[in-house]
Amino acid sequence: MKVGEDGVEIGIIINQIIWGVLVGVSYSLLAISFSLIFAAAGTINFANGEFAMLGAYFCYTIVSRLQGSILLGAFVAIFLCFLFGVIVERLAFRKLYKLDPVLIVIATIGISTILKNLVLIIWGSFSQSFPEVIKLETIRVGSLTIVPLNMILLIVGVFVMVVFHLFMTRTRMGTAMRATAQNNKAASLMGVNTRRTISLTWALGSLIAGIGGILIGFIYNLSIEMGSLLGIKGFASAVIGGFGNIAGAMFGGILMGITENLGAFVVSFYYKDLIAFLILIVILLLKPTGLFIRGRAFRRV
């Protein structure tokens, strides 16, 4: 691939990077959710992609079917996702903590199937799209294309990540969550209500996945299959960054987004997913704990 006068214009490569970051931010949010729940429950939530799907469908219902504003739709959807996380943790997982962690993994797979079928029953099998909420024209500077909606989504995604980072590092609740994740018993002895903290972690994980789902819903569209690939990409991003590491999850998602988009452009879009997962394998071979975790052992949040 040549870049310059006769070859590919630099603007197109920048376009690919911007698009990669945009999609990558959604992966990052999913990866954060994976990491959070892993930290809280010591398990992987295989229904995470479906949590994201649910967020997107909640928002779609308010914006498209109930004619609500996008802001209202997003806030209600986020709240419902939060509530959903609390309910699921209370009903499905709480009694499983003391048992084999594999049981929780199986339970998350079951929940994933239930959620897909619920969406099928409520919203139908046909895909849906958000209405065109921002009718701003695409800005072109040479071959560089700036899509206003995508820029807004990108800013929102980054903003959510920053707020979440601040929440985890600068608030008492965030500190309690980290303490619970590091050592449940010690945190309990220090006065942290670990049961409530774990419940809140599930709720936050569900909320963040929901935001990721809304973003990806705006970028692509909504379907019962949207959670599957999003979940896998989010999981891979969490592994790249180091499972359980929030900063690593953020970085992993964006790296994944940029790599797959540039790879698709440079090599072939046929190999887009292949390239993304090839990066994952290479990183796992070179640094099995992920890029952001030092040493050999996994460390929770």
Next chain:
Amino acid sequence: MERNRVIIEGGNNMVLLRILRKGIMATLLIVSIIFFIWGPVGAAEPIKFGVSTAISGDAAAYGKPFLDAIQMMANIFNEEGGMIGRPLKVIYYDDKGVPDAALEICKKLVHEDKVHTLQPGSTSGCIMTGMPVGKEAKVAMWGYGLAQDWLSQGEGMIWRCAAPDEVMIAALAQYAVKRLGVRTVAIMHLDTFYGETSKNVFVRWVNKLGGKVTLITTYTEGDRDFSSQFMTLASKKPDAVYLVAQGGAAAPALRQLRQFMGKETKVLSDNNWFNPHVRKEAGDSANGIYYYVHPAVSVNPDPIVQKWLKECEKRLGTYHEIMGRALVGMAVMKEAITRAKTTAAIPVNKEIHKMKNFPTAMGPFTYDPRDGEGIKTGMVVTPKAGGDLTKDQVVFTHTIKDALYDRPPNYAKYFGKDYYDQLLKFHGLK
């Protein structure tokens, strides 16, 4: 006393018996008269229409409405007195869009159910596998798939109840090059048999009309991210993009196309855009695209088309473009069987081969022996009001007079050596 009573009772019984006997005779007479009047439909052996179609799986989206329309037509014909004095009966099985299943179903329909006509499958692939069963048993066949192969290989024993892709794509290419002034086109298509065929036909027509295809890209089923493809296409700055995106991929593909290639790039596409779900999802972003359709669509003002579409709305509560194919199929079969006065495949097919300007829900049906096609009119439509299909406008109608394919079906095996020449003469083509 006792004895007398018995005699009296016996006498009453005799009278009752006589009255009863007369009553039975009268009833039999009335029933005979009714049978004499209604007999042809009520008593004769029904003409069995065998249908292999998809009523489950992905292909059911087309297979089920197709079957509904067939049954609707059978009911209408039965209400009108059936075909050649016999009632119609539709026998169907679910092929799920799977060719192997279609083959087994065709065997069952032909050998066990002894159907008189056969619709061998819900997709072109199903028709390809099921058709040989009908050919071997000499059953009159018809199909609604749009690929060329099964019609060419049918040797005149099967006909198509729809406008093939070739006709509709030709209309779109004509409109793009001749009317819109498009000189360069880029293509993005689904990498399936359908997408590949659609692309090939479009490329052939654009080249034939003096246009140029500058770049071709594809996508895989399930993809929703087309950014790389459209950014690549944008670098070639084509006048138009021919987009073949199916189902849930269509709306995001169109949105991303608009984002990366600008609203000034003309979008040409397939009849997927006449699907209400696709249009609802795409909303206003579909405005201004140009897509092809066959003539059995609600936006076609033709009164015969409108009459049949309203009949579907009335009896089935809905109309799906695929129903148009069933309407054509059943109407032409009825006409051919009526003219042939039999359900035997050879005479029925001969009547179909001789048909000229027979009015159908897709416009006039005229059999062209050179390619085996009967409907050769395609239309180009443009959306004006987002998801509202009724506001779409027909901007171009194009009928192809020439043969569509290089070679005609080989009629010799079933119809004799000179049959093709006879048909050409009959249709004034020689």
